[in-house]
Amino acid sequence: MNKIKKHESKFTNNRLLNPAEYMPKEEVETLKQVSYLIVLFLLFIFFIYSFWPMANMKFFSFLEIVLMVYIALNIDYSNWKNKVLFFFLVPYGSIAWFLFEELTNSLFDIFHMIILLYFMKVYYEKFREYTETNGLGITILLLFTIIFISFILTMIVEGVSPIDSIAMVSNAFTSNGYAVLGSSFGGKLNSILLVWSGYILSGVGTATMTVALLSKHFNKRIKENEKTNEAQYAELKEMIERNNEEIKEILKENNLEKKTEEELEKKIIEP
Numbered sequence: 489m490n491k492i493k494k495h496e497s498k499f500t501n502n503r504l505l506n507p508a509e510y511m512p513k514e515e516v517e518t519l520k521q522v523s524y525l526i527v528l529f530l531l532f533i534f535f536i537y538s539f540w541p542m543a544n545m546k547f548f549s550f551l552e553i554v555l556m557v558y559i560a561l562n563i564d565y566s567n568w569k570n571k572v573l574f575f576f577l578v579p580y581g582s583i584a585w586f587l588f589e590e591l592t593n594s595l596f597d598i599f600h601m602i603i604l605l606y607f608m609k610v611y612y613e614k615f616r617e618y619t620e621t622n623g624l625g626i627t628i629l630l631l632f633t634i635i636f637i638s639f640i641l642t643m644i645v646e647g648v649s650p651i652d653s654i655a656m657v658s659n660a661f662t663s664n665g666y667a668v669l670g671s672s673f674g675g676k677l678n679s680i681l682l683v684w685s686g687y688i689l690s691g692v693g694t695a696t697m698t699v700a701l702l703s704k705h706f707n708k709r710i711k712e713n714e715k716t717n718e719a720q721y722a723e724l725k726e727m728i729e730r731n732n733e734e735i736k737e738i739l740k741e742n743n744l745e746k747k748t749e750e751e752l753e754k755k756i757i758e759p
Contacts, residue, residue, distance in 0.1 A: 517622050524615035525632045528608050530555055532636075533650050535604045538581065538597065549582035556582075559607060576603045 534552045537545065556579050563570050563577075576599040615629075635657055643653040 518628065521615065521618060521622075521628055522632075524611050524618065525628070527555070527559075528611045528615070529632075529636065531604050531608045531611070534579075534582075535601060535608075536650060538601045538604070545585055549579075549586040552579050552582045553586065573603060573606070576600055577607075 530551070534548070534555070537548050537552075556577055560574055560577055563574060565571055565574070576596065579600060581597045581600065619629075638657045639650075639653050642648065642656050643650060646653070646656070648656070
C-alpha cells in the first residue's frame with residue numbers, strides 16, 4: 489500500500505498528469521466529486537450485466553476486473569469485515585468470461601452482486617462526505633440523477649443495450665442528437681469519450697476564463713489601491729514635516745526658554 493501511495497504522489501507531482509495544471513481548483517474538486525458518481529454508475533452497470541448478459545461482455549468483464557482492483561486497493565484491511573468483503577469482491581464470473589468466455593452460475597456470483605450493491609452505497613457515502621467536507625454544492629447529484637433515470641428509461645423503452653443507452657443519453661444531453669454515433673463497439677465508446685470530454689473541457693474553459701477575468705480585475709484594483717495609499721502616505725509625511733518646521737520657527741521667533749523649547753520639540757510628531 490505504501491508503494492501505491494508513492495506512485496500516487498509521483499502522479500500528482502507530474503505537471504503533465506496533474507489536473508490542477510489545466511483547471512481551476514474548483515473544477516478539480518468538482519471532477520473528484522463526479523468520480524465517485526462514475527464509480528457508482530459503473531457498479532450499477534456491472535450489476536445489470538450480472539443477470540442480463542449482452543453483447544460485448546468481454547470488454548465489460550475486463551472493465552469490471554479493473555474497477556474491482558481499484559476498489560480493492562482502496563479498502564482498509566485492518567478489520568476482518570473488509571477482508572471478507574475482498575473475498576466476495578473478486579469478480580469470478582467476469583474473470584471466467586474474460587479468460588474462457590464461459591458463464592458461471594455459483595453462489596459466489598450471488599454474493600458478488602450483493603457486494604456490488606453494498607459498494608454502491610459506500611461510494612455514495614464517500615460522495616456525500618467529500619461534498620460536505622469541501623463545501624461543494626449537490627447540483628451535480630441532480631444532474632447525475634437525470635442522466636441515470638434517462639439511461640434506465642432509454643434502455644427499457646428503446647430496447648437497447650447499456651452501452652447504446654449511454655451513447656444515446658450522452659448525445660441527447662449534450663445536444664448532439666438522439667442517436668448512437670458509431671456502428672462498432674469501439675466507435676460507440678469513442679463517441680461517448682469525445683462527447684463527455686468536450687463537455688468537461690467546455691466547462692473548464694468557461695471556468696478558467698472567469699477566473700482569469702476576475703483575477704485581472706482584482707489585481708488591477710489592488711495596484712490602484714497601492715498607488716493611492718502611497719500617495720496618501722507621501723502627502724501625510726510632507727504635511728507632518730511642514731508642521732514641524734512651522735513649530736520650530738514659532739519657537740525661535742518667540743525666544744522661548746531652551747527648556748520650554750525642548751519640551752515642546754518632544755511633542756512634535758515625527759513622520
